Amino acid sequence: MTPGRPGGLVIAHLSDLHLGAHDPDAVESVIADVAAVRPTLTVVTGDCTMRARVHQFRQARDLLDRLPAPLLVVLGNHDVPLVSGARFVAPYRRYRRLVHRDLDPVLRLPGLTALGLHSAPRWRWKSGRVTRRQGDAVVTVLGAAPAGSVRLLALHHPPRAPGLARVAGRDRLLRALAAGRVDLLLAGHTHVPASGLVRVAGTAHRLVEVVAGTATSGRTRGVGRSWTVIRVDERAIVVEERHQAGSGWAPGRTRCFPRRL
Numbered sequence: 001m002t003p004g005r006p007g008g009l010v011i012a013h014l015s016d017l018h019l020g021a022h023d024p025d026a027v028e029s030v031i032a033d034v035a036a037v038r039p040t041l042t043v044v045t046g047d048c049t050m051r052a053r054v055h056q057f058r059q060a061r062d063l064l065d066r067l068p069a070p071l072l073v074v075l076g077n078h079d080v081p082l083v084s085g086a087r088f089v090a091p092y093r094r095y096r097r098l099v100h101r102d103l104d105p106v107l108r109l110p111g112l113t114a115l116g117l118h119s120a121p122r123w124r125w126k127s128g129r130v131t132r133r134q135g136d137a138v139v140t141v142l143g144a145a146p147a148g149s150v151r152l153l154a155l156h157h158p159p160r161a162p163g164l165a166r167v168a169g170r171d172r173l174l175r176a177l178a179a180g181r182v183d184l185l186l187a188g189h190t191h192v193p194a195s196g197l198v199r200v201a202g203t204a205h206r207l208v209e210v211v212a213g214t215a216t217s218g219r220t221r222g223v224g225r226s227w228t229v230i231r232v233d234e235r236a237i238v239v240e241e242r243h244q245a246g247s248g249w250a251p252g253r254t255r256c257f258p259r260r261l
């Protein structure tokens with residue numbers, strides 16, 4: 001069976017939309033490019049807005065409504081107000097009102113169980129954290145997925161980021177990824193697309209980590225705008241980057257990882 005053919009899953013993974021610092025042409029063209037792959041699930045791993053302003057959340061809402069459903073969205077550090085009192089009094093109110101009321105959403109589809117975690121607490125401006133409760137949720141929600149189904153975890157901060165970007169609670173999360181037998185870990189934050197096989201130390205567990213670039217913002221870190229399509233069947237996980245090219249999008253690097261059931 002070829003990944004992406006009937007019987008397989010197609011996951012569209014976008015990140016760091018940064019509405020408010022976006023390119024309108026990229027917004028229009030990426031919606032069409034995502035729709036063309038007819039995804040089973042569309043995942044957005046945070047930073048929907050540039051500065052968590054209400055009008056930016058409204059622009060983000062409009063974009064999210066135009067992406068193929070079902071949608072799993074998690075909050076990024078840019079979705080928390082930067083310096084206003086709102087950051088400390090009600091840091092997630094705008095996100096919950098205009099994007100999604102659940103900060104740690106769960107989505108169950110035939111052949112796929114997905115969990116999103118919010119990794120941007122109000123007292124960290126850039127780096128992330130995963131709590132004990134969230135680690136437990138990885139084990140209970142994803143560990144209970146039916147045998148053979150794809151177990152997907154999405155969060156904004158890549159857990160293996162080094163230095164100042166290191167995620168607090170990372171070791172706890174990695175243990176939970178093994179205990180919950182997670183197949184796919186989706187993240188963003190860096191604005192640079194990447195993918196790789198993660199080995200969880202002390203266990204036999206392996207999973208595929210995918211970091212999506214920025215799909216629509218001007219903060220391209222010199223690598224341009226991109227999003228990622230992930231095709232999964234019982235044999236393989238195929239990760240294909242899609243890069244903005246002219247007025248459209250073109251295939252970029254593709255990597256194929258064997259799927260161990």
Ligand SMILES: [Fe+2]
Pocket residue numbers: 016018047076078189190191
């Ligand atoms: Fe970002």
